[in-house]
Amino acid sequence: MDDNAEFYKDLPKVELHAHLNGSVSVQTMEKLIRRKPHLNIEHSMTAIGKGQRRTLDECFEVFKVIHKLVDTEEDVLMVATDVIKEFAADNVKYLELRSTPREENHTGLTKKSYIETVIEAIRQCKTEGVDIDVRFLVAIDRRNGAEVAMETVKLAEEFMLSSGGLVVGIDLSGDPTVGHGRCLLPALQRARNCGLKLSLHMSEVPSQLEESELLLNLPPDRIGHGTCLHPEMGGSQSLVDRAVKGRIPLEICLTSNVKGQTVQSYSQHHFRYWYQLGHPCVICTDDKGVFCTDLSQEYQLAASAFGLRPDAVWTLSERAVDCIFAGDEVKQQLRQKWTELKPGLLQGAELQV
Numbered sequence: 202m203d204d205n206a207e208f209y210k211d212l213p214k215v216e217l218h219a220h221l222n223g224s225v226s227v228q229t230m231e232k233l234i235r236r237k238p239h240l241n242i243e244h245s246m247t248a249i250g251k252g253q254r255r256t257l258d259e260c261f262e263v264f265k266v267i268h269k270l271v272d273t274e275e276d277v278l279m280v281a282t283d284v285i286k287e288f289a290a291d292n293v294k295y296l297e298l299r300s301t302p303r304e305e306n307h308t309g310l311t312k313k314s315y316i317e318t319v320i321e322a323i324r325q326c327k328t329e330g331v332d333i334d335v336r337f338l339v340a341i342d343r344r345n346g347a348e349v350a351m352e353t354v355k356l357a358e359e360f361m362l363s364s365g366g367l368v369v370g371i372d373l374s375g376d377p378t379v380g381h382g383r384c385l386l387p388a389l390q391r392a393r394n395c396g397l398k399l400s401l402h403m404s405e406v407p408s409q410l411e412e413s414e415l416l417l418n419l420p421p422d423r424i425g426h427g428t429c430l431h432p433e434m435g436g437s438q439s440l441v442d443r444a445v446k447g448r449i450p451l452e453i454c455l456t457s458n459v460k461g462q463t464v465q466s467y468s469q470h471h472f473r474y475w476y477q478l479g480h481p482c483v484i485c486t487d488d489k490g491v492f493c494t495d496l497s498q499e500y501q502l503a504a505s506a507f508g509l510r511p512d513a514v515w516t517l518s519e520r521a522v523d524c525i526f527a528g529d530e531v532k533q534q535l536r537q538k539w540t541e542l543k544p545g546l547l548q549g550a551e552l553q554v
């Protein structure tokens with residue numbers, strides 16, 4: 202961290218790719234571990250520290266451990282409330298949280314009550330005056346197949362209509378090496394047709410060429426990662442061309458990709474390629490708890506790895522507003538916020554360069 206860290210912290214930010222259970226902080230994790238001592242879970246099992254790397258497989262094992270700790274409505278409420286407040290404390294002004302509704306027979310948690318609880322957390326934070334606009338994307342875990350995907354979309358549809366605009370879309374995530382996107386197409390098409398926005402994890406690993414082509418046909422409203430879209434990474438020029446033509450924003454998660462070893466180093470990250478093309482790219486955290494990061498740090502990493510000056514960093518955060526799933530009115534409010542904050546923040550930062 203250089204001494205300019207304050208600039209990244211003060212920068213108003215938009216977070217569009219954050220998995221709820223991957224975003225649990227050390228502090229919240231300690232509370233969860235204390236609630237369930239019989240599980241014998243230590244914090245080292247739920248996070249990947251500085252300088253550590255894991256295979257993507259190992260990362261998915263970490264989520265299984267966290268899921269054991271978060272298995273009641275009470276847990277979900279605490280985790281969601283804490284995560285929202287932590288993003289707000291990091292000066293995130295607009296957050297799209299995503300999470301896979303889970304049912305746990307032994308605690309009575311149902312998929313429906315899971316979603317209701319996340320919505321309740323969003324409402325509580327709003328009532329308390331936490332300075333952040335939060336929306337929710339209901340996640341489909343690709344491992345669970347077509348039927349569950351369809352059931353998830355139907356639930357999301359219900360909540361889109363009943364949540365007063367809080368549920369805005371669908372996320373497709375889960376272990377990219379398991380299952381095939383082909384069988385999930387009917388569910389994703391239904392989601393699109395009923396007005397849910399789509400953010401799809403795509404080409405997170407190589408050898409998903411055919412799947413990525415199918416998913417791009419939908420098309421998605423945003424792409425999660427897109428690490429291997431490029432021909433040199435196992436994708437194809439036609440995939441790149443279609444993403445470019447559709448100007449489909451890429452959600453960029455630097456630390457996640459490096460720690461999960463789908464990208465070799467920060468400087469070799471595909472952000473460079475897409476950013477230089479002038480393609481819409483949004484810096485995100487993915488799993489701030491598991492990967493021990495926050496959005497300020499991700500912006501700072503991008504700036505140092507790719508030589509971005511403060512004005513370019515500012516523009517990056519400002520352009521993220523164009524990519525949110527909430528409507529034009531919200532975009533206007535956010536743009537207004539950015540305009541008000543700009544002079545104070547940029548003048549100070551430029552002086553330090």
Ligand SMILES: CNc1ncnc2c1ncn2[C@@H]1O[C@H](COP(=O)(O)O)[C@@H](O)[C@H]1O
Pocket residue numbers: 220221222223260264299300301302340342374375376377402405457461487488
């Ligand atoms: C590291 N790259 C990744 N690639 C794919 N899916 C990921 C992911 N990181 C997280 N998830 C998805 O998010 C779930 C945890 O949050 P929720 O229980 O839904 O809140 C994981 O089980 C996985 O399905």
Ligand SMILES: [Zn+2]
Pocket residue numbers: 218220374402425487
């Ligand atoms: Zn993700």
